[in-house]
Amino acid sequence: MNYVVISSVGAVFMGFFVLFVRMKAAKKPTNVKKIILPPIFMSTGAFMYVVPQFRLTQWEILEAVVVGMLFSILLIKTSKFEIRDNDIYLKRSRAFIFILVGLLIVRLVMKSILSSTIDVGQLSGMFFLLAYSMIVPWRIAMYRSYMKLHKEMQGIKMI
Template identity: 70%
Template sequence: MIYISSAVALIMAITVLIVRLKATKKPVSLKKIVLPPIFMSTGALMFLFPMFRLTGLEVLEAVLVGMLFSIFLIKTSNFEVRNNEIYMKRSKAFAYILIGLLIVRLVAKWLLSTSIDVGQLGGMFFLLAYAMIVPWRISMYLQYRKIHNEHFGNGKVAKV
């Protein structure tokens, strides 16, 4: 089971990397910033099932590690104005950071799978990912609004 979930994580990481690199070629919108965490939040339904439920300490650990990891994503996500629209700046470090986070995640999963039940581990890694994505997307939102207001003024409505 651990090998299957690791393979799925690898495929997802490669997909995210490709999607993020392609995203630099298209203008950013508020919708593209805000919707991914909303869609991902449906994964929290896993906690309805007892095998995925976590202790308070496990929740705290997963959230703190996720927020720590989000710092790397925040530092490598910047915007620029091109052709009168806002785009993500391509960062060479972003790909390396995603790969590094994947490696850390896989190693942690292999180490923790001997002492934590696979369901609880899945719940912890979901929380870790969500706690990583939400601060990153909030930072992106704030950056986007700042750049939009600087270049297009407060009166003009941002493209959604």
């Protein structure tokens, strides 16, 4: 039970860190590197599956991926770009903050419920996969949206 509490506190701190980073990022122009690198850096966490206690069954993998992809829809809907001063910026969205906090609360509730039936190692593996399955579609959608605006901006500059 202590692992669940410790990891939940860690999740809350990570959630606030993401909010802080997102608000700060909206003040500076974005680029492809800023969109693509987070999932690449996060992918190193998959090394946890080398340790047997973190490995998942087929159904746990399917559940985590499906839930992560469903959660990503909310993030995709609140991540929009705009052109300002010949640069592309991520628009601030009040809804993003509420959605991120809501997802964090849902995650904590799910973790507290599932921790009584699923081993803490497997649960950690599931939540990592859920988070990764959420961030990858979100970042792909951000990349496509960014590139569309980038091409539009390049077209404007050429005229």
